[in-house]
Amino acid sequence: MAKRILVVDDDPDLREATKVILSGAGYEVSLADSAADARRKLADEKIDLILLDVMMETETEGFHLAYEIRRDSKLADIPIVILTCIEEKTGEVLEPEKAGDYLPVQAFLRKPLDPDALKEKIAELLP
């Protein structure tokens, strides 16, 4: 059965582009435009992997969602891939890789996504 990936990003074009890329690789794709929307999708569908954009409406929306998911026993095992951008390097946003707290995600990918790198990483996390 095809794995279902949830793409959480507030930019509609990015959602669409990522969907095309992932569908082409044989995955089912669900889309969410915010943390709230993501929670709804997670409750309604069976998601196998989450692609989470870290910079959404607020700077910390992505993180909070990741923590929430990890604390939820039903969702705790879903692999999460965080999509980061340059702002972290400039010190504006706390870079998750180097966060003092342990942020339990499986991988970090920088935007804009390289399709091959993305597919490779997902294949690694969803054997």
Next chain:
Amino acid sequence: MTQAQTTTSRTPHVPHRASRAAVMIARVSWLVKLRWALVVCLAAAGGVSWFALESQDAAWRTWPLAALVAAYNLATWSALRWLGGRPLAGAEEHTIARLTNAQIAMDLIVLTAAMYMTGGAANPLVVVMVFLLAISASLLPARDAYRQVILAAVLYTGLTVAEPMLAATVGQPGSIREWPLGIRIFRASTVVAVMFLVVYFTNAILARLRRINNRLTDANRQLAALDLTKSRFLRISSHQLRGPLVAIYSLLSAIREAGGLTDTQSQLMRKIQAREQDVMKQLDEMMLLSTVKESAVETTRTGPVELRKVLDEALGAYSDEVRQKDIELTVDAENGIWVSAWQDALEIVFEHLISNAVKYTRPGGSVAIKVRKSPATAEIEISDTGIGISPDQQERVFREFYRGTNAQQIAGGTGLGLSIVKAIVERLAGQIALESAPGEGTTVSFSLPLSDASRNAPDAQPEKTAPR
């Protein structure tokens, strides 16, 4: 012979709000030092009289005078030390002013006495009095300075008038004390007029200088504010532009992934994306630069960072290129050198400098990186045997968007790398310098303050580990 030249930058001076009192104390201290010289002169004058002129009288007069001056100079000096040691508030300014007034009044009295004892009103020491009045005009408010002039006028005129009536001391026949009273007073009043004029002009000049200084300070502050506004604008625009660019790039990727493109279309698509990546890189650099300059970067992220670790990571990114270009890379850096910084910033600095070194060195060349520890700083040097920078361009390479002609011939670039590096280094309270000779190579060296752990325990590991 090689024409290596050095350009250096200094850490931008952040002026502290020195209280006026502290400034006054500094200036009055100078006066105290001068007075020690006066003590020496008086003592010497006495000595000369005693030994050379065989006149013990004069010696017995100048030496006590010297002692008196020494005494109140010592008192003044101690008072200043005491005041300087305390946290300064508004009241101190008043105290210092009074102290200065008292000193100068004493000086004037002592000078008059010295003149009396060594030739009277004809004594050239009156020049010292005028000089002292000029100094007081710079140290004291105008009102006080004029009061000192009045005191000096009274003293000098008094001396002129009273001279012949006082016991004769060292005087020469034919000296002015033998002139008629009226003429002596006229002469004194000329001198007094000079005293007033000196104080008046000194005040006028200083007032004008102060006004100009204030205007400059204001202009400076405005410029700093404008620079900040510009940086902020740049950062926000870059950030806004990046979003759509990322979307465009991803949509293009999606088109390619969706398939069905002809070879030509595919190729053109790749080129579009390559150009887009250049734009995004440029934006990233601009955003980086303005963020560093904007001082809004969280300083809570500053902590001890180990240089060697960051260096190794940065080198990792370029190991392929180094191998491909057959560049000999030597790294001479100890472990355990910790600086106070935020890690990303250091990574960026190393990445840019290493990237430059590798990019502008021809295949077969070499790049050497040295990290050393000095008592308070870590010294880092990255040198290459690359194309170098011509002397007249070395000054400008740190400027934004500037690319040297040599560099332009080799590869593309944003022109922001070195300005970012400089901004970060200076932000971390370090200094950066560059040496280069065209055709021979370039060395960029910068220093960073050691973190406390590194400074106190030179070879020990600090307690906290860097956040990673």
